Amino acid sequence: MAIEWNSNLSTGVEWQDRHHKELFKRVGGLLDAMSVGSGKDELDRLFRFLDSYFVVHFDAEEQAMSKYGFPDAVEHLKEHTGFIENVAALRHEFSCGATSVLVVKVQKLVVDWLIHHIGGMDKRLGVHILKSEAGMLAR
16 A cells, blocks of 8 residues: 655645655655565664654644644644554554564554644644744734
């Protein structure tokens, strides 16, 4: 199952889209590895990437929500927290031994996140940021 970035997922905010594209690339690497039977090997690399992604990307979004007074910030933060917790649970499962079932669970979780969170909540945040920045420029 290939998953690729497309303009429908663009938020219009350069740094946010750049972060999302990198996440798509990494998930694509997992999917490619799964297609040749080496998904278990790729999982560790994805987990390590997600550790830094959570710090860099989520922090940037949270700062933007605060700076621009994003009205859905509490809901957005809950989604971040839930994703981090779900990944932590899967990472714990990984530490007990990588299985093909686990690879599929991680793939499903992250792909669902890409489609639903980025395609929904992050797009709304992007619109809010762009409108806020346009209003700031007009002052």
